[in-house]
Amino acid sequence: MNILELRDVHRTHGVGDVAVHALAGVDLTVAEGELVAVMGPSGSGKSTLLNCAGGLDRPTSGDVLVEGKPLAGLTRKQLAALRRRSIGYVFQDLNLLHSLTAVENIALPLELDGVSPRRAHRIAVQSLDEVGLGDLAGRFPDDMSGGQQQRVAIARALVGDRRLVLADEPTGALDSVTGESVLRLLRARVDAGAAGVLVTHEARHAGWADRVVFLRDGNIVDTSGPLAQPEDLLATGGAG
Template sequence: MPAPAAAPPVLELRNLSRNHGTGIAEVHALRGVDLTVRAGELVAVMGPSGSGKSTLLTLAGGLDTATTGQVIIEGQDIGALSRKQLAALRRRSVGYVFQDYNLIPALTAAENIALPRELDGVSVRKARKEAGEVLAGMKLADVADRFPDEMSGGQQQRVAIARALVGDRRLVLADEPTGALDSETGETVLALLRSRCDAGAAGVMVTHEPRYAAWADRVVFLRDGSVVDQTLSSDADSLLAAEDAK
């Protein structure tokens, strides 16, 4: 079900644009995007390759700077924060699932998951306990003490997702979180992401799979850096067919 209109916004994108290059080589990766994601809501972002999906996520997570517009997380305009303040906000409030996992090779799965919590002042004991719990939820308890190069690609991806879900982060951003997973494991991951949003977090997920978008409350469609449509996930199939026909 869609998040109630009265639920507080966790993420607001206001007239957000991102350009790369200058002059005739300038590329408009994102063009004047407005998007609000409220507590309890999961939004799927879909669109063709090069439509701006990953750019939207990197801006929303404070990993890149907008050319124009604002990114507001829990009422804070992240463009007004210092680098130190922004890093603290990301650790405390934002869980990010990268396409290339970004696991630290010298740390075990449990250590990779616990590290952001430890950096934010959580005790090592509590952070490792939380890491163990989320690993168990991902059916990965047996890889807790393995290093990334001792895990399969699918296991690494699930560990990266577990790292994004650990703790009480209010915003979860996931870039193709099921890309290296089989269908059954993908459904498990989406169920965990859905449950985190049902518990009060806000989620934004980039996906090209309608069956995974169906877990979301809304589906937002991007084309050429602009939002061209959005719909309830239950209506996404018909809109996808219309988009494909263009």
């Protein structure tokens, strides 16, 4: 089942001679259990694609469907509800609230969505457990390392029944091993039945995806297709 579908999506900023075509007819589907990485140079449209997919930006033309529902037909309120319930965002800028503890940061969106505080707390603790931070539930973000904060942000993005996870350079400035643990979490969530889109300029991160699409000037110019059996690779000898 396709969780995310972009059909001939255009997004133009400005008009006339100064118009910038951030997206120029992008078609992309992401199925349940599939992680798609988007790579491309600065200004190629990666973040615009992610914002359109997540209902944070509206396409100039074309359709975006999340779990089969066209976003264009939703009211502002319905769109906000969809963003809270169905879509998880992990951005480089973590947007954690510093006056709230780790567990409160995760419980807040649930409570806003009508979940009882006690239940929201329980779900949030469980979510922190999943990212290996169950012991730090009561800590404030400022008392945590960068990697721990990023894990809290991931836990918040994945909490509840979100089926679509959108990540924009989710490892930020983390060291490579800590960064990799973030990718593993994302991968595990997708394998458990979500769909994921990962915007990155790091090929090592894109390696965790099932498919990598390359954007240039608002167009998808290439896609890495289906994978061979990995066991065949080493036998033939090396990366060269």
